Amino acid sequence: MSTLSAVPLAAPAVVQTRQPRHSALYLLVLAGVFLVVNALQVTLVTGNPRVWLGIATWIACTGIGWILTRRLLAGTDRLIFATCMVMSGWGLLMIYRLLPNFGDRQAVWLVVGTVAMLTALRFPDLLGRMRRYRYSILLGGTLLLLATILFGTNPSGFASAPALWLGTGSVFFQPSELLKIVLVVFLASYLAEQYPVLRSAALFERKRRLFLAPRIAGPVVLMWGICVVILVWQRDLGTAILFFALFVCLLYVASGSNWVLVAAAGLILAAGAVAYFLFDVVQLRVDIWVNPWIDPDNRAYQIVQSLMTFSAGGVFGQGIGLGYPSYVPVIHSDFMFAAIAEEFGFLGVITVIALLMVLVSRSFRIAALQQGKPYQTLLAVGFCSLIAVQSLMIMGGVVKIIPLTGVTLPFISYGGSSLVVSFFMVGILLRLSAVKG
Amino acid sequence: MNIELITLLRAISGVLLFTLLLALMWLVWRDLKATEQQVSSGRRPLGRLTVVEPVGKTFIPTGQIYPLLTVTTIGRSPGSTIMIDDSFVSSEHAVIAMRGGQWWLEDRGSRNGTQLNDMTIAQPVIVTNGDIVCVGQKRFRIELEH
Numbered sequence: 001m002s003t004l005s006a007v008p009l010a011a012p013a014v015v016q017t018r019q020p021r022h023s024a025l026y027l028l029v030l031a032g033v034f035l036v037v038n039a040l041q042v043t044l045v046t047g048n049p050r051v052w053l054g055i056a057t058w059i060a061c062t063g064i065g066w067i068l069t070r071r072l073l074a075g076t077d078r079l080i081f082a083t084c085m086v087m088s089g090w091g092l093l094m095i096y097r098l099l100p101n102f103g104d105r106q107a108v109w110l111v112v113g114t115v116a117m118l119t120a121l122r123f124p125d126l127l128g129r130m131r132r133y134r135y136s137i138l139l140g141g142t143l144l145l146l147a148t149i150l151f152g153t154n155p156s157g158f159a160s161a162p163a164l165w166l167g168t169g170s171v172f173f174q175p176s177e178l179l180k181i182v183l184v185v186f187l188a189s190y191l192a193e194q195y196p197v198l199r200s201a202a203l204f205e206r207k208r209r210l211f212l213a214p215r216i217a218g219p220v221v222l223m224w225g226i227c228v229v230i231l232v233w234q235r236d237l238g239t240a241i242l243f244f245a246l247f248v249c250l251l252y253v254a255s256g257s258n259w260v261l262v263a264a265a266g267l268i269l270a271a272g273a274v275a276y277f278l279f280d281v282v283q284l285r286v287d288i289w290v291n292p293w294i295d296p297d298n299r300a301y302q303i304v305q306s307l308m309t310f311s312a313g314g315v316f317g318q319g320i321g322l323g324y325p326s327y328v329p330v331i332h333s334d335f336m337f338a339a340i341a342e343e344f345g346f347l348g349v350i351t352v353i354a355l356l357m358v359l360v361s362r363s364f365r366i367a368a369l370q371q372g373k374p375y376q377t378l379l380a381v382g383f384c385s386l387i388a389v390q391s392l393m394i395m396g397g398v399v400k401i402i403p404l405t406g407v408t409l410p411f412i413s414y415g416g417s418s419l420v421v422s423f424f425m426v427g428i429l430l431r432l433s434a435v436k437g
Numbered sequence: 438m439n440i441e442l443i444t445l446l447r448a449i450s451g452v453l454l455f456t457l458l459l460a461l462m463w464l465v466w467r468d469l470k471a472t473e474q475q476v477s478s479g480r481r482p483l484g485r486l487t488v489v490e491p492v493g494k495t496f497i498p499t500g501q502i503y504p505l506l507t508v509t510t511i512g513r514s515p516g517s518t519i520m521i522d523d524s525f526v527s528s529e530h531a532v533i534a535m536r537g538g539q540w541w542l543e544d545r546g547s548r549n550g551t552q553l554n555d556m557t558i559a560q561p562v563i564v565t566n567g568d569i570v571c572v573g574q575k576r577f578r579i580e581l582e583h
Contacts, residue, residue, distance in 0.1 A: 027460055045443065
C-alpha cells in the first residue's frame with residue numbers, strides 16, 4: 001500500500017504557474033545586504049548609529065512576516081510580499097538618513113503595517129464582511145472625513161498647510177488614506193452586484209448605454225461625489241484625482257466599455273479647466289509646471305530644487321549621505337523619489353520603478369486569475385490600480401512630466417497612515433492570490 | 438581611510454543595486470513568459486459554461502463562468518467539476534461530455550431532472566453552442582470554442 005500512496009493521484013487540471021518562492025527569498029536577501037551596506041555608509045558619514053534600529057526592525061518585520069504569511073495562508077504570492085518589503089525598507093533607510101528623528105516613528109509604523117497585512121491575510125471572512133457592511137463602512141469613512149474638516153490638524157504645525165489629519169498627542173492619522181480602502185470595497189461590491197446589468201447590452205436596445213442610467217450609476221456617483229467634494233473642500237486635490245482615477249478604472253473593468261475611458265478623459269480635462277480658474281492652488285501648480293523658471297526662488301522653489309536633485313544624481317548617484325537632498329522642502333514625504341534620485345542616481349530611480357512594476361503587474365495577474373468572480377476581480381483591480389496611479393502621479397510630478405499633486409509614493413514615502421493602508425491592501429491582494437480557481 | 442571605505446561601500450552598493458535591478462528585470466521577463474504559457478494553455482478548455490439569469494425572453498450573464506472540460510460533471514458533491522450547493526441539485530446530477538466529436542448532455546438519474554432549453558431530457562442529447570442547460574435553480578449557457 002505504501003507504494004500506492006507515493007504515486008501522485010492525478011495531474012492537476014489547470015497548469016499551475018510556478019511559485020517563485022526562491023527568487024522572492026533571494027530578492028529579499030539581496031535587498032537586505034544592500035540596506036546593510038548603505039546603513040553602514042550612513043553611520044560612517046553622519047556618525048549617527050540610530051539607523052541600525054530601523055534596519056533591525058526591518059529585518060524582524062521581514063523575517064516574521066515571511067514565516068507568518070506562509071503559516072497563515074498557503075500559496076500566497078511571495079514576490080508581492082518581497083517587493084513591498086524591499087520598498088518599505090529602502091524608504092525607512094532614506095528617512096533615517098534624511099530626518100533621523102522621524103525614523104523611529106516610521107519604524108513603529110512599519111511594525112503596525114506588517115501586523116495590518118497579516119490581519120488582512122487571516123481575518124475570518126474579511127472579504128464577505130466588507131461586502132455585507134459596505135454602506136456602514138462607507139458611512140463611517142465619510143463621517144471620519146467630515147470629522148477631519150471639523151477637528152483636523154496638521155502635525156507639521158504650519159498654519160497654511162492643509163489640515164488633513166486626526167489625532168491627539170503624537171499619534172496622527174490621515175482619514176483620506178483609510179477612505180481609499182473603503183471606496184475600493186464599496187465600488188467593487190456594488191459594481192459586482194450590478195455586473196449582469198452592466199455587461200448585458202442585450203437587455204435594452206443598443207443605443208442606450210445602461211450603466212449611465214441613474215438607477216445604476218446613481219448610488220456610485222453619489223457616494224463617490226460626496227468623497228470628492230469633501231476632499232476638494234479640504235484642498236486635498238491629489239487624493240481627489242486619485243479617487244477619480246480609481247472610479248474610472250473600476251467602471252472600465254466592470255463594464256468593459258471603451259466609452260468609459262473616453263468620457264473620463266473628457267471629464268478630467270473639463271474638471272481641470274474649471275479647477276484652474278476656481279482654485280488658486282491648481283492655477284499655481286499648473287503655472288509652475290508649464291514654466292518653473294519664472295519664479296524659481298519662491299513659488300516654484302520646490303520643483304526646481306527637485307529637478308536639481310535629479311541632475312545632481314547622475315547615473316550612479318552621489319551615494320547615500322553624500323548628497324544634499326535637504327534643499328528640497330518636505331523631501332521626506334512627497335519628494336522621496338527626488339532624494340533617491342540624488343543619492344542613488346538613475347540606477348536607483350529605475351530600480352524603484354522596476355519594483356513597482358513587479359508589484360503592479362503581479363497584482364493585475366491576481367485580478368486576472370479571479371476569473372468568473374466579479375467582486376474579487378474588482379477588489380484586486382481597485383487596489384493595484386490605486387498603487388499604480390498614485391506612484392505614477394507622484395513620480396511624474398517630481399520629474400515635472402505632469403503637474404505636481406501631493407500624494408505619497410507607496411511604501412517609500414514617510415507617512416504612517418499611507419504605509420499601514422498600503423500594507424493592508426497588499427494583505428488583501430495576498431489573500432486573493434492564494435485562492436485560485 | 439574613511440574616504441576610501443566610503444568609496445568602497447558606494448561601489449558595493451552600486452553593484453548590489455544593479456544586481457537587484459537585473460533580478461527584477463529577470464522576474465518580469467519570466468512572469469511574462471509564464472503568463473504567455475498560461476494564456477495559451479488556458480485556451481485548452483474547449484469552451485465555457487456561463488451562468489445566466491432569464492430576464493423576459495433573453496438571458497443575461499451573471500458574471501460567473503466555469504470552464505468546459507471534455508468531461509464536466511455537475512452536482513452537489515464536492516467531487517464534481519461544477520459544484521452547486523443547492524438542495525434542488527442531486528449529488529451527481531448531470532454530465533456534459535465530448536463523445537465522437539459531439540457534445541452530449543446526460544442526466545445522471547437526478548431527482549429533479551435536467552432541462553435543455555426548458556425541456557426535461559430523458560436520455561442523452563447532443564447540445565450545441567448557445568444552448569441553455571438548467572440544473573436545479575441554475576442556468577448555464579454553453580459557449581463552445583471554435
